[in-house]
Amino acid sequence: MRYEPLFIVFEGIDGAGKTSIAKALVKLLNSQGFQTLYTYEPFNDEMTKLIRRYGRALGAVIETLLMAADRYYHVEKVIKPALNEGKIVISDRYYYSSIAYQGARGADIQWIKTVNYFAIKPDIAFYLDVSPEVGLSRKRNGTTRIPYLEEDIKTTEKVRAIYRRLVSEEGLSEIDASKDKCYVLRECVKEICRKKGLLCQAAVCGD
Ligand code: TYD
Numbered sequence: 001m002r003y004e005p006l007f008i009v010f011e012g013i014d015g016a017g018k019t020s021i022a023k024a025l026v027k028l029l030n031s032q033g034f035q036t037l038y039t040y041e042p043f044n045d046e047m048t049k050l051i052r053r054y055g056r057a058l059g060a061v062i063e064t065l066l067m068a069a070d071r072y073y074h075v076e077k078v079i080k081p082a083l084n085e086g087k088i089v090i091s092d093r094y095y096y097s098s099i100a101y102q103g104a105r106g107a108d109i110q111w112i113k114t115v116n117y118f119a120i121k122p123d124i125a126f127y128l129d130v131s132p133e134v135g136l137s138r139k140r141n142g143t144t145r146i147p148y149l150e151e152d153i154k155t156t157e158k159v160r161a162i163y164r165r166l167v168s169e170e171g172l173s174e175i176d177a178s179k180d181k182c183y184v185l186r187e188c189v190k191e192i193c194r195k196k197g198l199l200c201q202a203a204v205c206g207d
Helices: 018-031 045-058 058-086 094-102 109-115 132-139 153-170 181-196
Strands: 008-009 036-040 088-092 123-127 173-176
Touching: 008 018, 008 094, 018 036, 018 088, 018 123, 018 181, 036 058, 045 058, 058 088, 058 094, 058 109, 094 109, 094 153, 123 153, 123 181, 132 153, 153 173, 173 181
Parallel strands: 008 088, 008 123, 036 088, 123 173
Antiparallel strands: none
16 A cells, blocks of 8 residues: 655644544554554653653753753654664654643743754644643543653643644644544544545554
């Protein structure tokens, strides 16, 4: 089967359902014969440790720099090679997370974009929208690798507001993720069909 490599990312606050939708999409693509790579950010465990240690103490500037360093490795060593092999790459978070989270925590958004200049633009960036209350209620039993980033509901409101701005400013595809998983996956598949002509006939949740 011949197809163009594709780079798709999922964004949203904690509890929006990014991981489960990204994995369901990978499964669907695999079942249709596509070669895929599921990946995520922050990518490197050592870097995540550094962010936990220094981010809390020093704030959004150091978070931005460490996330960008992590992302540079991710883009150069993981994402670009997989795209060059012709795969469909699905990343759970990307540089929009830096704009939304570190922007909400006080870093200058223009500067965040500058620091991330090397990050290639994805073909499709999904933003799964839920309110912080819904996100929090879904995450109650889940794990978060950098818990201090998700502690404060007021900051999470700001993260959401920045994401919503990015929908119009950067062309993110917004999906109402307060609905059930089949609805969200179906909307993702429709968008991939609309933008790239792929998965147009694929059945989602048995329909
Ligand atoms: P993780 O446990 O991977 O959570 P999630 O399933 O929500 O992705 O934790 C990642 C945390 O890092 C999450 O709180 C968002 C935050 N983050 C940033 O603040 N900036 C970034 O650039 C990235 C990639 C993540």
